[in-house]
Amino acid sequence: MIHRYLHIFLFSLILLLASVTASHSQETPKAGEKFPPVTLPAPDNPAHREYLGLPEDGGETFSLSDIRAPVIIVEIFSMYCPHCQREAPALNKFYERLERTGGLRDKVKLIGIGAGNSAYEVEHFRKTYDIPFPLFPDGDFSIHKKVGEVRTPYFFGLKKTATGTVDVFFSELGGAKDAAEVLDELLKVAGLEEK
Amino acid sequence: MKKLSAILLVISMAGCLCTGTAARGADTLKDNIYDPGHLKPVDSQLKVEVGQTAPDFALPSVAGKTVRLSDFRGKKNVVLSFVPAAWTPVCSDQWPGYKIAHDLFKQHDAVLLGITVDNIPTLFAWTRQMGQLWFPVLSDFWPHGETADAYGILRSDGTSERALFFINREGVITHIHVENINLRPKLETIVEALKSF
Numbered sequence: 001m002i003h004r005y006l007h008i009f010l011f012s013l014i015l016l017l018a019s020v021t022a023s024h025s026q027e028t029p030k031a032g033e034k035f036p037p038v039t040l041p042a043p044d045n046p047a048h049r050e051y052l053g054l055p056e057d058g059g060e061t062f063s064l065s066d067i068r069a070p071v072i073i074v075e076i077f078s079m080y081c082p083h084c085q086r087e088a089p090a091l092n093k094f095y096e097r098l099e100r101t102g103g104l105r106d107k108v109k110l111i112g113i114g115a116g117n118s119a120y121e122v123e124h125f126r127k128t129y130d131i132p133f134p135l136f137p138d139g140d141f142s143i144h145k146k147v148g149e150v151r152t153p154y155f156f157g158l159k160k161t162a163t164g165t166v167d168v169f170f171s172e173l174g175g176a177k178d179a180a181e182v183l184d185e186l187l188k189v190a191g192l193e194e195k
Numbered sequence: 196m197k198k199l200s201a202i203l204l205v206i207s208m209a210g211c212l213c214t215g216t217a218a219r220g221a222d223t224l225k226d227n228i229y230d231p232g233h234l235k236p237v238d239s240q241l242k243v244e245v246g247q248t249a250p251d252f253a254l255p256s257v258a259g260k261t262v263r264l265s266d267f268r269g270k271k272n273v274v275l276s277f278v279p280a281a282w283t284p285v286c287s288d289q290w291p292g293y294k295i296a297h298d299l300f301k302q303h304d305a306v307l308l309g310i311t312v313d314n315i316p317t318l319f320a321w322t323r324q325m326g327q328l329w330f331p332v333l334s335d336f337w338p339h340g341e342t343a344d345a346y347g348i349l350r351s352d353g354t355s356e357r358a359l360f361f362i363n364r365e366g367v368i369t370h371i372h373v374e375n376i377n378l379r380p381k382l383e384t385i386v387e388a389l390k391s392f
Contacts, residue, residue: 079292080379081291082294116288118383
């Protein structure tokens, strides 16, 4: 009888471990963890290529580690998300602040990834809010799944390491508080002061 | 030993059930959305076709008016956006996107009517979470799903398909798009169909 219970217990334990492992593989990367490898289509817009430091003839795709800056801010957004619509002007202002601040311009780059959005939908969102920084489609949710199917808008602060990996130093859901507040906090955590 | 094994069994099984949700953490908005899981992509048979006069209807709106399709005859093109049910994942992500697509409809002199089989109080609470929608939201609750059924998009569980009907000023259907219920129709699909008027 004890053996039977023991078998059931061990079987349940295996199920539990399998379930933990499965959920871990789709968990949202937190501060101190590695960001999953992400490949994005190289922007058609030459100004965006230049902004990201990508070579003119650098191929059709690039990785986050190819971006020429030590700090990368990734906003996971959706054209269909009311918070993302409301926060779009604040994101534009934040980008302008990064660009006009000497100590930040070359150190921090901002991009958006449209979860479940087609290239057309991302372009519609860009045009609606006149968004100056690069946005990328994730029409099949493949990147969204890699980052744990976060709600939107979600902000990741990433740092490139000497070994070429991309580490997370900031990982937070927006929406509940202003994007400006979240991004201020992100810069503070990064130890980046405005000059 | 027996007791200990039984307790451990219960604890480990509870752990299996809870891990998936606990790992993601609490999220007020997400917690209010009911996920029905993956559904049969299409579960009905269309009763209308392109070129046919669209069945008229008179449905109550969340704003407290009765909206008739025939109100727009000779005045405006009409797009009907049926979504399956309030408080479900894909539906809750669809209409908020149309908030920034008003110009696309205006360019084609079209009005958009959102319709579900939910009752008015449910639609009121649900659409309030979306912010200000520029188009009327109509309830096809009673007689239950009568309009959805007239168009042939009432599913066997009483919800409707996720479907778009494009109807010109003469009241004639110019395009029909019944989407896989698990997916959201792409904006470009709508933009292309708006050209059919």
